[in-house]
Amino acid sequence: MGRTLYDKIWDEHVVHTEDDGTAVLYIDRHLVHEVTSPQAFEGLREGGRKVWRISSVVATADHNTPTTGWELGYDGITDPISKEQITTLDKNIGEFGAAAYFPYLSKRQGIVHVIGPEQGATLPGMTVVCGDSHTSTHGAFGALAHGIGTSEVEHVLATQTLLAKKARNMLVKVEGQLARGVTAKDVVLAIIGRIGTAGGTGYTIEFAGSAIRSLSMEGRMTVCNMAIEAGARAGLVAVDDKTIDYVKGRPLAPTGAEWGQAVAYWRTLHTDPDAKFDAVVEIDATRIVPQVTWGTSPEMVLGIDGRVPDPDKEKDDSKRSAIERALSYMGLEPGKPMADVHVDKVFIGSCTNSRIEDIREAAAVVKRLGQKVSSNVKLALVVPGSGPVKEQAEREGLHEIFKAAGFEWREPGCSMCLAMNADRLEPGERCASTSNRNFEGRQGAGGRTHLVSPAMAAAAAVHGHFVDIRQL
Numbered sequence: 001m002g003r004t005l006y007d008k009i010w011d012e013h014v015v016h017t018e019d020d021g022t023a024v025l026y027i028d029r030h031l032v033h034e035v036t037s038p039q040a041f042e043g044l045r046e047g048g049r050k051v052w053r054i055s056s057v058v059a060t061a062d063h064n065t066p067t068t069g070w071e072l073g074y075d076g077i078t079d080p081i082s083k084e085q086i087t088t089l090d091k092n093i094g095e096f097g098a099a100a101y102f103p104y105l106s107k108r109q110g111i112v113h114v115i116g117p118e119q120g121a122t123l124p125g126m127t128v129v130c131g132d133s134h135t136s137t138h139g140a141f142g143a144l145a146h147g148i149g150t151s152e153v154e155h156v157l158a159t160q161t162l163l164a165k166k167a168r169n170m171l172v173k174v175e176g177q178l179a180r181g182v183t184a185k186d187v188v189l190a191i192i193g194r195i196g197t198a199g200g201t202g203y204t205i206e207f208a209g210s211a212i213r214s215l216s217m218e219g220r221m222t223v224c225n226m227a228i229e230a231g232a233r234a235g236l237v238a239v240d241d242k243t244i245d246y247v248k249g250r251p252l253a254p255t256g257a258e259w260g261q262a263v264a265y266w267r268t269l270h271t272d273p274d275a276k277f278d279a280v281v282e283i284d285a286t287r288i289v290p291q292v293t294w295g296t297s298p299e300m301v302l303g304i305d306g307r308v309p310d311p312d313k314e315k316d317d318s319k320r321s322a323i324e325r326a327l328s329y330m331g332l333e334p335g336k337p338m339a340d341v342h343v344d345k346v347f348i349g350s351c352t353n354s355r356i357e358d359i360r361e362a363a364a365v366v367k368r369l370g371q372k373v374s375s376n377v378k379l380a381l382v383v384p385g386s387g388p389v390k391e392q393a394e395r396e397g398l399h400e401i402f403k404a405a406g407f408e409w410r411e412p413g414c415s416m417c418l419a420m421n422a423d424r425l426e427p428g429e430r431c432a433s434t435s436n437r438n439f440e441g442r443q444g445a446g447g448r449t450h451l452v453s454p455a456m457a458a459a460a461a462v463h464g465h466f467v468d469i470r471q472l
């Protein structure tokens with residue numbers, strides 16, 4: 001019987017399988033950031049161990065790094081815990097080594113899930129892990145990529161392997177052409193709206209169909225990034241010419257004869273026609289409208305043409321109270337059109353949507369509207385995902401478009417995606433955000449997050465409320 005893409009990568013990396021299905025999986029690429037690595041390195045130190053394969057490690061500091069004040073150097077990191085995590089990573093990589101390290105203030109620093117692919121550290125067919133749930137992003141390259149916990153980070157550093165059980169295979173097939181203004185972010189939010197945040201639990205999801213194939217690599221990364229929000233630890237997209245073109249010439253990509261060999265193998269990284277999936281979900285791409293979350297979970301999502309749901313119309317008790325609680329936290333009334341919801345802050349960034357294409361899409365909307373950020377918006381942030389994204393955007397003059405309209409153009413990092421650095425929401429503030437999580441307090445205690453695409457966020461900044469990007 002044919003094998004799925006997931007089966008193929010799994011089979012290629014299993015070192016040993018126990019009778020209960022627990023497998024020892026070989027890990028090709030280990031991405032490391034400052035939040036989940038300190039205890040892991042400490043564990044190595046205490047055990048007198050070394051890193052098994054230094055050339056597999058690529059590290060950066062991203063969650064705690066400030067997005068302003070870089071001219072102040074490390075003195076610009078005002079929070080003592082943030083500073084400690086960042087300097088601890090410097091020390092650990094200095095002591096244990098890495099194939100590549102992009103420390104705070106370096107030109108190629110950025111969000112780990114942006115710089116992995118950008119540097120060619122993520123390659124098709126690899127097993128990629130990181131102590132970070134959004135490692136699923138890298139599955140866009142036909143790599144088996146997922147997050148691991150801190151004790152597993154130590155295990156991978158010490159042994160180059162991970163203990164894992166194979167997940168089941170799910171196919172999410174999105175067929176048809178996306179309407180103008182509908183982006184990868186809307187596709188993945190619509191998928192989560194359909195299957196729910198537990199829909200993918202226990203599965204590895206392969207995203208396929210003409211709408212997925214039509215996406216750029218940036219778009220595919222946006223979709224796979226949120227596989228974890230659909231409950232799956234890993235998401236995958238089959239390798240095609242776009243994948244190979246993207247990887248070619250990247251600093252850590254193979255060259256010379258090895259390139260040819262690699263490409264020949266990568267071309268086998270797709271599901272066989274006769275392979276069987278344990279679950280199949282089909283989605284009509286032509287029906288997807290720009291999405292906005294209204295609640296405190298990514299599955300609480302609507303089209304921009306929708307209205308805030310009415311809990312009284314929900315028959316299921318637990319669902320009704322979840323809606324009530326979410327509406328009270330979000331400060332929204334049932335029946336309110338999503339397009340009438342005003343925002344206080346706008347955040348364009350995060351590993352979901354901070355790549356060059358995202359920045360271009362947002363800038364194009366700002367340019368087309370030709371207006372400034374609305375006076376009721378206190379802060380509109382654009383935070384490129386990495387130094388190279390920032391440089392590219394600046395070469396294209398995109399920063400000037402944002403700055404002229406009143407957006408702040410910041411240094412790369414996780415920024416307002418989570419409240420781990422200086423960029424955050426104040427209690428009660430409402431934010432149009434291109435990130436991936438909207439649970440209570442995610443962007444700051446009491447903050448209210450609405451997940452949207454970069455184009456929708458840019459339009460909300462200018463209008464001061466959500467607008468249907470298709471009508472602009």
Ligand SMILES: CC(C)[C@H](C(=O)O)[C@@H](O)C(=O)O
Pocket residue numbers: 035036063131132133134147418
């Ligand atoms: C800090 C890190 C462990 C966390 C994750 O695993 O995803 C963060 O990146 C997030 O997005 O919540």
Ligand code: SF4
Pocket residue numbers: 062063111113132134350351352413414417418435436
């Ligand atoms: S940008 Fe957000 S989601 Fe991505 S790694 Fe950073 S904190 Fe996590």
